[in-house]
Amino acid sequence: MNFTSLTFWVFFALVFSTYWLLREHSWQNALLLFASYVFYAWLAPWYAVLLGVSTLTDFFLARQMKQQKDKAKTYLVLSLILNLGVLALFKYYNFFNTQVAEALTSIGLSADWLFINVLLPAGLSFYTLKKLAYMIDVSRGTLEPSDDLLSFALFVSFFPQIIAGPIDRYQKLIPQIEQKRVWQSSFFYSAWPLIVMGLFKKIVVADSIKPIVDRIFSLDEPSMVLVLAGTLGFTLEILADFSAYTDLSRGVAQLLGFNTSENFNRPYLSLTPTEFWNRWHITLSAWLRDYIFFPIRRALLRRKEPLPNWLLLSIPPLVTMFISGIWHGAGLTFMIWGIYYGVLIAGYQLIGLRGDWKPAGRLKTFFAWLIMFSLIAFGWLIFRAPSMTWLSNIFLHSEWTHGREDRIVASILLSRTILYSLPLVIKYLLDQYSPRGFIQPFYYAVLTLGVIIFIGSATSDFIYFQF
């Protein structure tokens, strides 16, 4: 059941109408919790069982932290082992099972049991980070543990967010879960533009670019010109796909009276890698900053023997972005992609270009943007490449083009990429120069018509489901 399917909207219509008929907010929460588990179990019933067990475990561990303050660290470590263990098992099992099985077979042990395919439950990476933030904050004493299991379970499983975020913190969602919610027309007026935009970006932009991009990245030895076109196509596809999910998630949450976090703020206009990560997948970046980057940096600063400045500037981003890479998936490409951003952030900082850096003059700004955009696109090439061997072959052995056909296909994809990115560029210009007035509603009407013309009976899954 994804946000662009009819099944979801029928499900949501039922939840929405029943939800606002209930006056008591505890009943509303109970309904939302039930709906969230139905939504999640729709993908696979055992996902919901895993979610339920892990939610219960963290709820009780957090309460134990409060009751036995001297053992708070032990409970935190237990929670980290459980959460990260489950995440690692599902995320990396399939990456390693063949190698482990081969090793066992080579020493004469039967490895059949290892071949049972373990599928990563959708959204596990997202709700694990939500729970970890809660557990760490409770252990630090900056957050009181919840004594309401229903509210806590709803915070973890809230269906607009469970599959692919935004990764909202307990401090943001719980006050909204615990307050009385009465229908206001403003909910609808804030939600509809998000829903129209989300549907357009997914159905018209991302799904139209995806097939040709997928084909290019499946070719054995594509020429450079195809890889360049494919990379630019994927750069648009991943933004459209993921930000569409966030828009739809926020729109749906808004209709239920919840204000959830923005995840994207024109990331491709960034001038530095730090700025990019402040604008791209904002809730994940904030999580990584608060629970990985700052603690590492604090630990380095507290050392008795101070480290040289270049190490102080390099180690935290490198470790943080490496973790970000492996959070996105098992595989060398994700690790290298993470390290790549770690190196970029450290490199920019070492030459004095911090996240808030703004060059003087339009020409300098343009070149700073062009360089950063190229670096972002190159990052997506590493991210999307089927393997590092494939990528190195492209750079070492590929020709610029294999012939006229390559140039034709590349020009078709580039035309698509430019055409489908135009609505996003127009939206940016409208927000800048005409935020009020008739033109914005007209723009959304055009998008709606686009959705009607492009809608198919089957829409492919959102890319970030797999993380």
Add this chain to the structure above:
Amino acid sequence: MRDFKQYLISLIVLTGLVSGYVFYRYADGYPFPIGAQFDPDVRDKYRHILNEEDPQILVLGDSMVETNVDKHSLAEGSGKRVSLIFEGGAGSAMLYLILKNNIANADSKPDTMIVLFRDTVLTSTAFRVHGNFLAMIDEFAGADDELVLELAIRDRMNPVEKLAEAYFPPYWARSNLQTILFSRVLYLPTRTLLDCNLECADQAMNKVFGNQNFDPDQFNRAINLAENFLYTDENLDFEKQINRSFLPEIIRLCRDNNIKLILLRTKTLRFSREVPEPSALNEYMDDLNSYARRNDVPLIDFAHSDRLPPSLFTDINHLNSDGKKVFSEMLIEAIGPILNP
């Protein structure tokens, strides 16, 4: 509030304009016919081939017929004249249309027709009937082939889609409107800069994305993904699908034309020790077997044969030349007792 009102007004005006264009350009009447419409021309190249080759045995299927069956070995081994008919990517709708509009209309009909299939293809009616496949199907369909539209397309649409198709012009004409966008806007730079029209662009796409250019692992993964449709709970439920499928019609057409039908399930590498065959597929095959027996149609099943190891495959579905040889030998052995009881 005001924004939303302006949005609604804009949407109504835009919809009106597009609807006017659709009525002017494409519509014959209102409400619109639901689902695609076939043009009346029917391609009959296989009728001519049958008339020329006058086969006693015909093997029909998708590209796996070409890669798995050796026409000459089969003719030699069976002592009969053999023809092969295959269409790359053919689903059951296309096989049914080729049988109905080409084979059944030929002057020289085969005595025996072997339909080569994998797993649930014969009853997964909506498999490969959309997008480019619809255009391929249309080549073998006439204006009166309502059954195909009914079973493969309309039967699978939800009520909202049906309503939108019948009464909402922009939705009904969406594929025409997309074509305009593609041909006039999307291909404009390619046409202007590279002097390449739509046909030339299609040729370039086919050349660049030819099967041989794909990384084998990626290619197999893509095939697997594309064929997940065959293994949905719905398509693995034989009893629910059989009366919504073309198989009963295929059996009837063969019977009416005195063609002995043989179903031949081929092996694929989709399932393995790592990814075991779902139990529902075994149940499906049991049901298909019983159904075939009740209709006096022999079913040959090579799906679990040890004589076709992975080394004989070029991808998860297609055999290499050694595999083709083995497969053809197996086929000769299997049809012998059926043709000469």
